Amino acid sequence: MIKFQNVSKIYPKNSFGSETKVALGDISFKVDKKEFVSIVGKSGAGKTTLLKLLLAEEKPTKGRVFFDGKDVHKIKRTDLFKLRRRIGTVFQDYKLLPLKTAYENIAYVMEVTGYSDEEVARDVTEVLKIVGLSDKANNFPAELSGGESQRVAIARALIHRPDVIFADEPTGNLDPYNTSEILKLLLKIHELGTTVILSTHNKAIINTLGKRVITLEDGKIIRDEEKGRFIL
Amino acid sequence: MIFLLKRITRAGWLNFIRNSGISFATCFIIGMTIFLIVSLFLLRDVTQFLIQNLQEKIDISVYFKETAPEEDILKLKEEIAKIPEVKSVEYISRVEALDHFIQRYKNNPVVMESLNEVGNPLLPALNIKAWQANQFTAVTSFLENVPQKDLIDKVDYYQRKPVIERIFSMATTINVIGIIFSIILATIAILVTFNQIRLAIYSSREEISVQRLVGASNWFIRGPFLVQGAISGVIAAIATLFVFTLAVFLLSPKFEILFTGLNIFNTFLSKLWLFLLIQILIGIILGVLSSIIAIRKYLEV
Numbered sequence A: 001m002i003k004f005q006n007v008s009k010i011y012p013k014n015s016f017g018s019e020t021k022v023a024l025g026d027i028s029f030k031v032d033k034k035e036f037v038s039i040v041g042k043s044g045a046g047k048t049t050l051l052k053l054l055l056a057e058e059k060p061t062k063g064r065v066f067f068d069g070k071d072v073h074k075i076k077r078t079d080l081f082k083l084r085r086r087i088g089t090v091f092q093d094y095k096l097l098p099l100k101t102a103y104e105n106i107a108y109v110m111e112v113t114g115y116s117d118e119e120v121a122r123d124v125t126e127v128l129k130i131v132g133l134s135d136k137a138n139n140f141p142a143e144l145s146g147g148e149s150q151r152v153a154i155a156r157a158l159i160h161r162p163d164v165i166f167a168d169e170p171t172g173n174l175d176p177y178n179t180s181e182i183l184k185l186l187l188k189i190h191e192l193g194t195t196v197i198l199s200t201h202n203k204a205i206i207n208t209l210g211k212r213v214i215t216l217e218d219g220k221i222i223r224d225e226e227k228g229r230f231i232l
Numbered sequence B: 001m002i003f004l005l006k007r008i009t010r011a012g013w014l015n016f017i018r019n020s021g022i023s024f025a026t027c028f029i030i031g032m033t034i035f036l037i038v039s040l041f042l043l044r045d046v047t048q049f050l051i052q053n054l055q056e057k058i059d060i061s062v063y064f065k066e067t068a069p070e071e072d073i074l075k076l077k078e079e080i081a082k083i084p085e086v087k088s089v090e091y092i093s094r095v096e097a098l099d100h101f102i103q104r105y106k107n108n109p110v111v112m113e114s115l116n117e118v119g120n121p122l123l124p125a126l127n128i129k130a131w132q133a134n135q136f137t138a139v140t141s142f143l144e145n146v147p148q149k150d151l152i153d154k155v156d157y158y159q160r161k162p163v164i165e166r167i168f169s170m171a172t173t174i175n176v177i178g179i180i181f182s183i184i185l186a187t188i189a190i191l192v193t194f195n196q197i198r199l200a201i202y203s204s205r206e207e208i209s210v211q212r213l214v215g216a217s218n219w220f221i222r223g224p225f226l227v228q229g230a231i232s233g234v235i236a237a238i239a240t241l242f243v244f245t246l247a248v249f250l251l252s253p254k255f256e257i258l259f260t261g262l263n264i265f266n267t268f269l270s271k272l273w274l275f276l277l278i279q280i281l282i283g284i285i286l287g288v289l290s291s292i293i294a295i296r297k298y299l300e301v
Helices: A047-054 A077-085 A103-114 A117-130 A146-158 A174-189 A202-211 B001-018 B018-059 B070-081 B094-105 B111-119 B135-143 B147-151 B157-202 B206-212 B218-258 B264-270 B272-300
Strands: A002-011 A021-031 A036-040 A062-067 A087-090 A162-167 A195-200 A213-218 A218-223 B060-064 B086-092 B127-130 B152-155
Touching: A002 A047, A021 A047, A021 A218, A036 A174, A036 A202, A036 B272, A047 A062, A047 A162, A047 A195, A047 B272, A062 A162, A077 A087, A077 A103, A077 B206, A087 A146, A103 A117, A103 A146, A117 A146, A146 A162, A146 A174, A162 A174, A174 A202, A195 A202, B001 B018, B001 B218, B018 B135, B018 B157, B018 B218, B018 B264, B018 B272, B060 B135, B070 B086, B070 B127, B070 B135, B094 B111, B127 B135, B127 B264, B135 B152, B135 B157, B157 B206, B157 B272, B206 B218, B206 B272, B218 B264, B218 B272, B264 B272
Parallel strands: A036 A195, A036 A213, A087 A162, A162 A195
Antiparallel strands: A002 A021, A002 A062, A213 A218, B060 B127, B060 B152, B086 B127
16 A cells, blocks of 8 residues: 655755755565554654655655555645545644634545535534544634644544544653553554554553554664564 | 535635734735725826816917908818817907906006007907817918918917927826836835735745645635635725725815816716726735735645
């Protein structure tokens, strides 16, 4: 389903004299349909860069990224939305729309995909209940705590039933109780047939999952195990 | 399709309300531009009026000798009236000329007394008006070749010629300067508006990139901004109409003192709907077009 083929990403120096940075160095791996993959690594190991390349937000310096057999970097800019609708993303920095309420933020993804108003109302109310934010539906992102924003972001990523969910540090701001709830939610979605890619540096989560783990260090894959553990 | 339009319109309206500070500033700037452009329209009317007024006041007089028989003069009058450049010809006999003279100087005892002494010193004359000032040459060259030439005492065109020509070249210059000035001002105003909208959209650039990343198509992102631009334009147009009407109403009497016969308020009222239409069109075009251009850059994520 997703294939990274000899992908490198090198960020150039900036005008303030920083060094060129190799975010990813010659990375290759595949994620099959309905797989649950965790990507672990320290901050700066290149986890978020993987996501940016998959969403065609940035171009790789070398190599190719395939989604469903198509090179995502060959898709026209005006058609990229079709790819992005199939990938539900939980961004590390949430990326909520500041002028929309929690409810509207989640509804937005369904609206752009073309669901009817009734479907939007039904599903958004339901998912807000699942992430425990029914009482915050009409709050703007600035009025939400970090954990609440993160849960809105998660709700937004899964509401339109995408083929793939890429969750970039989805539990970084959650307390242990909410963390395990979100994890259960991701596992449930996975059981229903969605491919899930979870990027995290939370050791406890990985060790309880018992699923495939890809370990990144300094932009390179140092381990890729079927029933992996968090070893760094 | 229709429900998509409804969604986009709703989103645009919500953005407009929730971004009220920026929306207000945008309305204000668009309003200023509309005000300026409409003022230029009205100013054009005023200068047209003044130039026309001026042109109507210009004529040349052909004075005949005291002995010239009236029927010869009237015959010449008919011939002059046939010249296509001539707007009107008026015959003033000696008696009429004297009446006009007495009317004008009846309060001046010195003039009246001397008039009594000399009798009627005035000559019969034809007053000729042309459609345009430069057409008077056609009339004078015609006069030089008529059989009644001997009856003509003098044509005062030759004395007035420099003044007439200066007035008309001035009128042309005023017109040209007015048009150039209008174009420059309108361009500046449009650029300022464009910049204001660009800033408004610049402040939403993060949002636009997020919308792209969660899978919104370009038109779904652009739509609300266009709606927002259009709303700003309409509100600005309506607000400007009120302010403008008030301004014209208050200024109109002052203008009337300066230029008799010119009532800008009535001129404005007679074209109120046209002005409203122009204002709304300017507002919407400015708002929407600026948004389309300004947003392009941020849709490249």
